[in-house]
Amino acid sequence: MQDPAGDERLMRRIAGRDNEALEALYDRYERPVYSFVFRMVKDPMAAEEVVQELFMRIWHSAERVHTGGSQGKVSTWMFAVARNLAIDWLRKKGRRPQETQEEAAWERVADGVSTEQAVERRMLGEEMQQAIGDLNEDQQQVLNWIYFLGYTQQEVASRENIPLGTVKSRVRLALKQLRKRFDHGRKEGAWQ
């Protein structure tokens, strides 16, 4: 996240069956990954199962994980796999988590972890939270339905009775705005 090179070094060690490296990667990501998955499945046991499955995959597939370029960083890959696993769980259960109010969905409480990495992560999270809060309500909703609740474009369209093209354009505008906001941070080196 704030130390992508460190993450990649850990992944290489994990590929070489280094238990300590897996534990170190786990320590780095336990809280943010668990929080993210819990946000999706709204069930502590399910969230733990997803985290467990994620680290099983990391342990057994580390040598196949190639980051860089369009594949992004290790953390991007980890969150993407965690999201897919959470969506699998939601679909298997045939239900979606209870949907919270939009205001509550983006709410965030300060965590007690104070490592440098955790502090930077918290700042980035707060900045993203604020950026999402600046989107209009329609854009916030599609972002929430698709990214955090795992619905597809078609599902959102039929569930909310919105034309497919409208869903698509809301997503486009939302990501365009978020990107604009974060491009600035990236130029200043805060987003790497």
Next chain:
Amino acid sequence: MMAQHNRCEDVELYVLGGLEQEDRLAFEAHLASCVHCKKEVDELMPLLDTLPLAVQQVDPPEGMKDRVMARVFDNSKPELGTVAKRRIQEAEEPPSRDGEPAPTRFRWLTGGLVAMIAGLAVFSGAMVSEVRKMDDQNAQLNAQVADLKQQLAISAPTDATGPLQVENVVSLDAGTADIVARGLATIVIDSAGTHLIIQAEQLPALQNEEAFQVWLLKDGQPASAGTFLTHDGTGALYHTIAAAESEYDTIAITLEPDAQGNEPRGPIVLSAPLTSA
């Protein structure tokens, strides 16, 4: 529609994970040859590193690390799933009796009633034991399923195959004049192997058990690459080609009476010669 400019419009939904599987595969095939979309994906990807952080941070359950690590490092044994274990532990704990001391509740019971309750307790104990056995079996099955999933993840990881390289892209032409269907076959290579991505549209409507089947041919000898169904005449298929099977010269899609055939039985709908790119 498969026109490039339309696929380019899917880039944000692709990055966000909001495309249906069919559209995702079609977009990935498109991505392999669209410089513009590759650049867009590269630029949007860092958002996905920050987006998951915009949620309320919650404390993981106590002892989660120990359970997860134990499961990962000791997964050769069909050990109980950690969550199932916790359920069993909870089942072992004596149920709460609303804080009321038991002696006052049972003081008035006659000897007969006590005996009957003792009998019931033995019976329910046996039942609890049975339930625990079933829980245990269930947990073991879950562990086996998890292990199989891992093996699948190793053999065909969908999220970690590295950048795609396009080996070949061919247009599929209709087998007969009365068929208006068209399609695209893309062969891509990544770190996991060689993959075939088929997209086709305006295919004839399927009846009953009918399915479309994709064949890879070498000197006229067909090998099945899988079957697919369609939605409004559009269908897609993803197939990983084994290393030993990569020397094919033709690709064809047939309309089959069902999805169970080992060799072509129906007419060719689309086909194309495969030549090296």
